[in-house]
Amino acid sequence: QVQLAESGGGVVQPGGSLRLSCAASGFTFIDYGIHWVRQAPGKGLEWVAFIRYDGSITSYADSVKGRFTISRDNSKNTLNLQMNSLRAEDTAVYYCAKDRAQYCTGGSCDALDIWGQGTMVTVSS
Amino acid sequence: SYELTQPPSVSVSPGQTASITCSGDKLGDKYACWYQQKPGQSPVLVIYQDTKRPSGIPERFSGSNSGNTATLTISGTQTMDEADYYCQTWDSSTVVFGGGTKLTVL
Numbered sequence: 001q002v003q004l005a006e007s008g009g010g011v012v013q014p015g016g017s018l019r020l021s022c023a024a025s026g027f028t029f030i031d032y033g034i035h036w037v038r039q040a041p042g043k044g045l046e047w048v049a050f051i052r053y054d055g056s057i058t059s060y061a062d063s064v065k066g067r068f069t070i071s072r073d074n075s076k077n078t079l080n081l082q083m084n085s086l087r088a089e090d091t092a093v094y095y096c097a098k099d100r101a102q103y104c105t106g107g108s109c110d111a112l113d114i115w116g117q118g119t120m121v122t123v124s125s
Numbered sequence: 126s127y128e129l130t131q132p133p134s135v136s137v138s139p140g141q142t143a144s145i146t147c148s149g150d151k152l153g154d155k156y157a158c159w160y161q162q163k164p165g166q167s168p169v170l171v172i173y174q175d176t177k178r179p180s181g182i183p184e185r186f187s188g189s190n191s192g193n194t195a196t197l198t199i200s201g202t203q204t205m206d207e208a209d210y211y212c213q214t215w216d217s218s219t220v221v222f223g224g225g226t227k228l229t230v231l
Binding site for chain 2: 035037044045046047050059061062095097100106107108109110111112113115116117118
């Protein structure tokens with residue numbers, strides 16, 4: 001079945017780096033844009049980043065722009081999020097989520113129809 | 126930046142109709158969608174493109190979007206519908222979520 005599985009979470013000191021991964025299965029990965037969404041403990045959902053189906057276009061929330069980099073390897077059906085200069089306020093469960101639109105070029109795609117189980121990132125000294 | 130506003134909480138009795146609103150500037154000119162999230166679980170898409178239900182979502186879930194307000198309606202609410210609900214749209218090539226609404230069924 002269609003699945004997304006995140007990995008790479010953990011505890012990191014402020015100013016440190018962490019790389020999250022998301023493994024996709026059960027659908028044609030190369031056809032769909034993918035998002036990262038996070039949720040701080042007890043808080044709501046916050047969109048983090050999006051990458052187009054072919055990896056040629058990315059977009060970021062202002063809160064992470066310049067610190068986080070989203071990328072994908074379509075030959076391995078994987079998505080990555082490189083997080084640098086981490087802050088306490090980056091502490092959250094990080095979800096990868098598939099966009100519903102096929103071949104969306106960005107700008108305004110569709111809803112997020114498949115979500116992973118999430119991976120916890122804790123930024124603390 | 127674009128903002129979506131939801132009421133923090135809504136209460137409903139079992140079997141009654143629950144309505145959760147989501148407000149944003151000219152939201153009716155965009156597509157809105159809705160997610161359900163139960164404690165300790167990942168979000169689940171329940172409405173997309175304003176009014177459409179994904180496969181497997183019960184018919185009691187419906188949506189509308191006009192003017193500045195999108196609305197998620199749950200008819201014949203069941204205790205299993207108790208959850209947090211989030212609206213979402215796109216603006217300026219970014220995804221925007223509402224702050225979430227806790228639906229209590231009692």
